[in-house]
Amino acid sequence: MLLIAVSRRWTWLNWVIFTIRFLWWITIMIGIIKYHALLPYPVEAAIIVSILAFVIPYWFYRYSTIAYLIAEIALSGSLYIALNYYFEETQWQFIVIAFVVGFHSSERTCRWTGPITILLIPFLAWNTARLDFDDIAFQAFLYHFGMYGFGFAFQLLSRTHKQSLIIKEQNRILEQYAGRVEQITLLEERDKLSRELHDTIGHTMTSLIMGMETLRPHLPSTEVNRLDTLLHMARRGLNETRGIVHNWAQTTRDSLMTLESSFRELIEEFQQSTGVVVTLRIYGKEYELSRSRKLPLYRCLQEALTNAVRHGGASLIQVGLYFEKNQIRMQVEDNGSGNKDIEFGFGLQSMKERLEALHGQLSLHCLDEGGIAVICSLPHQTVLPQEKTIRILLVDDQPIIRESLQLILQQQQDMHVVGLAGTGQEAIDMIPAEKPDVVLLDIRMPGLDGQSTLRAIREQWPSIRVIMVTSIEEASQAADTLKNGANSYLLKSVSPVELVEAIRMVYQGEMLITQTIADALFQEMQEQQAELDGLRKMRGRVCPYGLTERERGILASLMEGLRIKTIADKIFLSEGTVRNCTSMIYAKLGVNNREDAVRKAREEGLVS
Structure with a gap:
């Protein structure tokens, strides 16, 4: 158990040293057993003494390198002197211990071990054995000095290797930061370009899309497919333009x-x-x-398939998707072992809540021939009761966009466009008379822009729902818009179905942003975090040994004298994780135990 506790924080170098020392101990044991007749005391006593000489130093190793070295030299040295008295063949056995002691004596506070290991112990051994030390003094000094120096150099080599790894890691971080600086420059250029695109291509493409949507009711059925093809091409072109601006490969x-x-x-x-x-x-x-509406049905199918196999052991599943006039219905039937007492577990309850949030339903039925039928249904569109017509005010500086939106929204039974405004000031002037429930507000307009208009609406009419619309998404702009109190942030190129659904959801109190805007916000958060990390590094907050913030925190707790379990409870991690982090701290600092790590941290001010 002692060896297991010590070895948890060992590196491969520690295992090499342990193997060398263990093989040395095995040779001692073989010699004692083979020539025990030459000993004046029982062989069992000699074996027990040799085991203690091997184990006890590792007990001290848990607390201090100096304590380990004292125990190693005292016990292994005493065993060597005693055996040398009875067995002349063991006179060179201590050179292995000289190597081990040299490996652990790289710190200045441990240099005292050199004279003892190289001169004192060999001299006492030869003197006790009544051998002529003068004849082999130079040879003994040379061998023990060489092995001690070899162990010392081996430790320095390992430290140099660790430092080179840390330097490589630091260089990698610096390269990442340089890349980040370059990316920031590119982002600034992208922002400039996006403003130009918004005012030119964005407005033109959006106006074309809106205009084509208004033509749909007036076209014969044979031409509707051609219109859908043109709309698809236009939206794809606008998406590709956004992708070029934001350097994104995916296009929703x-x-x-x-x-x-x-x-x-x-x-x-x-x-x-x-x-x-x-x-x-x-x-x-x-x-x-x-x-x-797509996402809940997709998640419900996932859950239904998983349940059919996991709980019913089904080998055949039939899925039916029904596109009816007033609803979309999905039916999943399996041939598993049906359960008459069906309960809504976590997965089924989640499915049910997803559907009910959109005024849908979930039902389960046991089939006569075995298995279960899961039926999910959603209304095609969530139309509000006639007495709850949504009053909408459209605000955009482009007349064609205002008129196109009006034509699209007026086709909905539960929506009524109460006014059209070309500037933010016109919208503010119209609100008291028209009393809109929802305002569709363009972000960029001459005079009072969308952000300023939004703040004014929030100050005077906080109950009005505001949906901000734009041609080109920008993460910082979206974040500011939501911070100022917008209920939704949409692209002008969204399909009429998406726009209508968004208006209904916002009217009912929900907050909604499109997936592309959510992705942009998430990417912006990642970039801001990377920039913050870079600023911290520039201010010198990076440890020269490559310690992470978590490792520095654990090192600070070690300096306070806290136990591993206490540290784990303090930072909400498992003991195993904290032990692994502690071993990594020792490896980076080039130490073997807590005492040396704490001393080095204090001497070099690694923890503020």
Whole structure:
């Protein structure tokens, strides 16, 4: 147990030294057993003494390197002197211990071990054995000095290797920071470019998309597909423009996938991983759905497939997706062992809550032939009761966008556009008379811009819901908008279905941002954190030994004298994790125990 406790924080070098010392002890044991007849005392006593000489130094090693060296020299030296008295063949056995002592004596406070190991112990051994020390003094000095120096050099070599690894890590960090500086420069250029694109290509493409959407009711059915193709191309072009500005490769792939293709991809992966046969049938023609409706159905299918195999042991699952006039219905049937007493566990309850949040339903039925049928349904659109018509004010400096939005929203039974405003000031002047429930507000307008208008609305009419719209997403702009009290942040190029759903959700008290905006915000947070880390490094907060913030905190706790368990409770980590971190601290500092680590930290001021 003692050896296990000590070895938990060993590196491979410590194991090499232990192996050398262990082999030395084995040779001593073999010699004692083989020639025990020459000893004046029982062989058992000699074996016990040799075991103690091997084990006791490691007990002191837990607390201090100096204590270990004292115990090593005293016990191993005494054993060597005693054996040398009875066995002349053991006269060179101590050179192995000289190597081990040299390895642990690299600190200045341990240099006293050199004269004792090189001169004193060999002299006492030869003198006790009544050998002529003068004849072999130079040879003894040379051998013991060489092994002691070799151990000392081995330790220095290992430290040099550790320091080189730390230097490489520091260089890697500096290279990352240099790359970060370059990225910041590119981001500044991107911001300038995005403003230009917003005022030119962004407005033009958005106006084209809005204008084409208003033509849909006036086109014959044979031309609707051509219109959808043109709209798809226009939105894809606008997305690619955003991708170029933000240096992103993906272009909202999830939002472009149909529900059918998403289901087929999920089912294919499920079949490959489980070997269960899953069939999918589509009933009706798929119509456009908002992401807020696709995602719950997708998650419900995941949960239903998993439950069918995990709890029912099904080998065949049939999935039906029904696109009906007023609702989307998904039915999952399996041939597993049905349970008549079906309970809503965590997974099913989560499915149910997802659907009910969108006014949908979840039902479970046991089939007569065995297995369970899971039925999920969602209304095609969440239309509010007639008495709860949403009053909307549209604010945008582009007339074609205002008019296109008006035509799209007026087609909804539960929505009524109460006014159109070309500037922020016009919107503020219209609000008292029109009393809108929701304001669709453009961010960039001449005069009073969107941000200033938003702040004014929040100060005077805090109950009004505000949806900010823009042509080109910017993470910093989105963050400022949400901070100022916006209820949603959308791109002007969103599909009419997405826009209508967003208005209804915001009207009901929800906050909504698109996936692309969420990704932009997340990336901005990562970049700000990286920049903060870089500033900390520039201010000299990086330890020269490469200690992380967590390791420095653990080192500070060690300096306070806290036990491993106490430190683990203090920073909410397991004892094993804290022990591993402690071993890493010892390795980086080039020490072997707590005492040396604490002393080095205090001498060099590693912890403030």
